[in-house]
Amino acid sequence: xxxxxxxxxxxxxxxxxxxxxxxxxxxxxxCEGLHVxxxxxxxxxxxxxxxxRVVHDFDSIINDPEVKIVCETMGGATFAYNYTKAxxxxxxxxxxxxxxxxxxxxxxxxRIAAGHSCSYLFEASVGGGIPLxxxxxxxxxxxxxxxxxxxxxxxxxxxxxxxxxxxxxFKAALCEAQEFGYAEKDPTADIEGHDPCRKIAILASLVTxxxxxxxxILMEGIKDLSIKDIEYAKAAGMCIKLIAxxxxxNGGCYCMVSPRLIAASNPLSIVKDxxxxxxxxxxMLDDSMYYGxxxxxxxxxxxxxxxxxxxxxxxxxxxxxxxxxxxxxxxxIDDLExxxxxxxxxxxxxAFKAAVKTKDCVLxxxxxxxxxxxxxxxxxxxxxxxxxxxxxxIGYIRM
Amino acid sequence: xxxxxxxxxxxxxxxxxxxxxxxxxxxxxxCEGLHVxxxxxxxxxxxxxxxxRVVHDFDSIINDPEVKIVCETMGGATFAYNYTKAxxxxxxxxxxxxxxxxxxxxxxxxRIAAGHSCSYLFEASVGGGIPLxxxxxxxxxxxxxxxxxxxxxxxxxxxxxxxxxxxxxFKAALCEAQEFGYAEKDPTADIEGHDPCRKIAILASLVTxxxxxxxxILMEGIKDLSIKDIEYAKAAGMCIKLIAxxxxxNGGCYCMVSPRLIAASNPLSIVKDxxxxxxxxxxMLDDSMYYGxxxxxxxxxxxxxxxxxxxxxxxxxxxxxxxxxxxxxxxxIDDLExxxxxxxxxxxxxAFKAAVKTKDCVLxxxxxxxxxxxxxxxxxxxxxxxxxxxxxxIGYIRM
Numbered sequence: 001x002x003x004x005x006x007x008x009x010x011x012x013x014x015x016x017x018x019x020x021x022x023x024x025x026x027x028x029x030x031c032e033g034l035h036v037x038x039x040x041x042x043x044x045x046x047x048x049x050x051x052x053r054v055v056h057d058f059d060s061i062i063n064d065p066e067v068k069i070v071c072e073t074m075g076g077a078t079f080a081y082n083y084t085k086a087x088x089x090x091x092x093x094x095x096x097x098x099x100x101x102x103x104x105x106x107x108x109x110x111r112i113a114a115g116h117s118c119s120y121l122f123e124a125s126v127g128g129g130i131p132l133x134x135x136x137x138x139x140x141x142x143x144x145x146x147x148x149x150x151x152x153x154x155x156x157x158x159x160x161x162x163x164x165x166x167x168x169x170f171k172a173a174l175c176e177a178q179e180f181g182y183a184e185k186d187p188t189a190d191i192e193g194h195d196p197c198r199k200i201a202i203l204a205s206l207v208t209x210x211x212x213x214x215x216x217i218l219m220e221g222i223k224d225l226s227i228k229d230i231e232y233a234k235a236a237g238m239c240i241k242l243i244a245x246x247x248x249x250n251g252g253c254y255c256m257v258s259p260r261l262i263a264a265s266n267p268l269s270i271v272k273d274x275x276x277x278x279x280x281x282x283x284m285l286d287d288s289m290y291y292g293x294x295x296x297x298x299x300x301x302x303x304x305x306x307x308x309x310x311x312x313x314x315x316x317x318x319x320x321x322x323x324x325x326x327x328x329x330x331x332x333i334d335d336l337e338x339x340x341x342x343x344x345x346x347x348x349x350x351a352f353k354a355a356v357k358t359k360d361c362v363l364x365x366x367x368x369x370x371x372x373x374x375x376x377x378x379x380x381x382x383x384x385x386x387x388x389x390x391x392x393x394i395g396y397i398r399m
Numbered sequence: 400x401x402x403x404x405x406x407x408x409x410x411x412x413x414x415x416x417x418x419x420x421x422x423x424x425x426x427x428x429x430c431e432g433l434h435v436x437x438x439x440x441x442x443x444x445x446x447x448x449x450x451x452r453v454v455h456d457f458d459s460i461i462n463d464p465e466v467k468i469v470c471e472t473m474g475g476a477t478f479a480y481n482y483t484k485a486x487x488x489x490x491x492x493x494x495x496x497x498x499x500x501x502x503x504x505x506x507x508x509x510r511i512a513a514g515h516s517c518s519y520l521f522e523a524s525v526g527g528g529i530p531l532x533x534x535x536x537x538x539x540x541x542x543x544x545x546x547x548x549x550x551x552x553x554x555x556x557x558x559x560x561x562x563x564x565x566x567x568x569f570k571a572a573l574c575e576a577q578e579f580g581y582a583e584k585d586p587t588a589d590i591e592g593h594d595p596c597r598k599i600a601i602l603a604s605l606v607t608x609x610x611x612x613x614x615x616i617l618m619e620g621i622k623d624l625s626i627k628d629i630e631y632a633k634a635a636g637m638c639i640k641l642i643a644x645x646x647x648x649n650g651g652c653y654c655m656v657s658p659r660l661i662a663a664s665n666p667l668s669i670v671k672d673x674x675x676x677x678x679x680x681x682x683m684l685d686d687s688m689y690y691g692x693x694x695x696x697x698x699x700x701x702x703x704x705x706x707x708x709x710x711x712x713x714x715x716x717x718x719x720x721x722x723x724x725x726x727x728x729x730x731x732i733d734d735l736e737x738x739x740x741x742x743x744x745x746x747x748x749x750a751f752k753a754a755v756k757t758k759d760c761v762l763x764x765x766x767x768x769x770x771x772x773x774x775x776x777x778x779x780x781x782x783x784x785x786x787x788x789x790x791x792x793i794g795y796i797r798m
Contacts, residue, residue: 019683131687138537140530141426141709142707265671267690283422285528285698285701292685298683299684302539302541310537
């Protein structure tokens with residue numbers, strides 16, 4: 001039986017305890033078994049079935065040689081960083097759902113783990129319960145990964161889905177998401193794209209083996225999307241998804257988070273509600289897709305516990321999951337080729353079509369005084385330059 | 400550099416050599432590197448870039464202590480069994496795409512591997528390049544898996560897809576699949592369901608930890624499906640897929656392979672062409688789906704090589720993947736509850752509706768003199784008993 005400490009008894013932390021207790025049978029078939037010895041939290045939890053395990057000081061955990069595995073479910077990058085580092089330096093493996101910490105300090109923490117014969121695992125930090133990190137790190141090991149392309153944020157997917165299916169505008173859909181607890185009171189990290197941006201940075205770091213800095217990724221959220229945009233997408237037989245993508249080519253790594261038009265034939269088009277899904281394109285396997293709950297207490301906790309099982313099976317050893325501290329040079333996103341859907345005022349149509357190569361298909365009748373055009377494939381830089389001086393471009397969505 | 404022998408230089412075997420050679424860079428980042436030392440085949444391959452590695456006798460492989468990893472891509476269960484056993488007994492890990500062998504002897508071979516500090520891995524035997532086995536075995540380790548439900552045969556999915564989208568009848572779609580090389584000259588194993596049946600037996604064995612005998616699984620193929628069935632499905636806004644399923648409940652394991660009606664809202668409905676996809680329902684994560692190329696030279700070979708990478712990282716140790724030799728008791732499929740779509744001749748409608756509880760929705764006008772009914776949920780045994788003595792039931796499809 002491996003003794004486990006859980007840092008932070010919030011949503012995910014209490015989920016971790018629940019998964020370990022409720023699925024004791026299956027877990028003990030897959031490792032020597034897990035037992036929660038400590039739960040670290042500032043608060044008391046009178047009446048909680050595990051209140052006797054709650055401790056308030058970190059020292060009792062770090063000084064207990066019986067504790068071999070620590071589940072860090074505190075969030076944030078300050079205390080969590082100090083505690084994680086201390087645990088790894090003491091040879092205790094750490095499993096986490098903390099994407100902020102992984103994105104910022106993953107390189108350093110995985111190096112420390114390797115130096116102390118323990119592991120730093122973070123399956124839950126991207127895609128909740130969907131085994132994305134393990135797939136990249138342990139399954140597709142004979143593959144050159146060429147593109148990762150997916151829906152990595154459930155909140156925004158829910159909002160877009162409700163705009164599409166219920167005709168709600170952005171604000172109404174956001175309110176609904178908040179009512180259901182899918183969106184935070186301060187929804188910035190989701191709707192502006194910080195959350196999926198951190199996640200794609202983690203996946204791109206894994207693929208390149210170098211640290212991808214999320215603050216350098218072009219990031220556009222969904223808050224400027226209108227119901228008219230959704231109607232255009234529908235008229236084209238498509239839908240709009242917030243896509244986090246990373247493309248690896250010519251030695252470079254292009255990363256971007258932005259709304260995109262997705263064709264009905266694309267498997268990502270069926271990703272409804274708060275679900276997440278990621279398409280990985282690799283050289284031998286071609287497209288593969290991984291779909292499931294990208295958030296939620298139990299789905300996320302289950303991934304943390306899955307990592308804990310792997311740590312329990314590798315006590316005294318390192319399961320390496322990480323990248324070097326060297327920063328990955330992101331390729332210039334202006335060089336990335338893609339096509340665009342562009343809404344243009346009727347009076348600007350001539351100037352627009354003179355500046356940008358468009359396809360024959362035109363969408364009209366969705367909103368008065370404008371039409372929607374699909375461009376040929378062109379570079380991001382070329383497109384932006386072409387429309388820079390044009391009046392009458394209402395907006396655009398990448399494809 | 401780990402020395403590798405490839406047994407059988409057919410489609411998958413030559414794919415294995417190609418993946419190891421072409422992706423040498425990525426592979427050597429993930430392990431000490433792989434090098435193909437021998438290719439065993441009865442034939443010579445003059446002019447082949449690897450003709451110098453081809454050997455005709457197994458002894459040169461089994462007696463070479465440098466060979467630590469053997470990729471068995473021969474197929475069949477006779478020679479492949481003898482060779483695999485000999486390799487494992489000599490402490491050489493074996494990676495395979497041979498589902499027949501895994502289904503039949505997986506328990507014994509994984510036990511032998513564990514007894515000789517080597518591994519028997521078979522990711523490629525189910526779902527080609529989609530990491531299904533690794534997901535069950537290494538990722539969802541904190542989950543009680545309750546149901547596996549998916550499309551595990553690309554040939555039949557292609558045929559059904561072409562019947563649906565091009566209006567071809569079964570024979571014409573099969574011919575087309577044969578022309579494109581998607582179906583064998585003798586297509587029995589695919590169209591009668593043996594192939595997906597073996598695969599679901601392997602997955603169910605992994606979940607239960609006991610040997611599931613595929614010959615005891617209720618298996619229905621697609622060869623009796625008509626274009627009328629497809630038209631009914633379309634009229635209901637659904638599609639027909641050949642589904643291999645295994646449900647784990649009340650300590651029992653229900654397994655079945657049969658065509659099923661799939662709603663458009665089900666993520667499996669988007670699985671087109673020769674793609675495969677599997678939905679896994681588990682207690683904490685809920686539904687997750689894994690989608691990709693379930694067959695094909697490079698996709699399959701990539702999974703074999705991915706296993707070889709894992710073996711290279713665990714020389715002298717066992718990565719356990721398998722189940723006990725004890726046979727799993729399959730639950731009586733007659734007790735499984737599901738609903739049915741039933742085509743009934745008009746003159747038998749009264750008797751049918753008296754015998755079987757149906758829903759209000761009725762499909763008519765698809766074929767003369769008949770209607771299509773949807774039943775309430777009932778047991779397989781109850782349904783079969785209810786229609787046993789009825790004349791005028793044209794056919795049914797499970798839902």
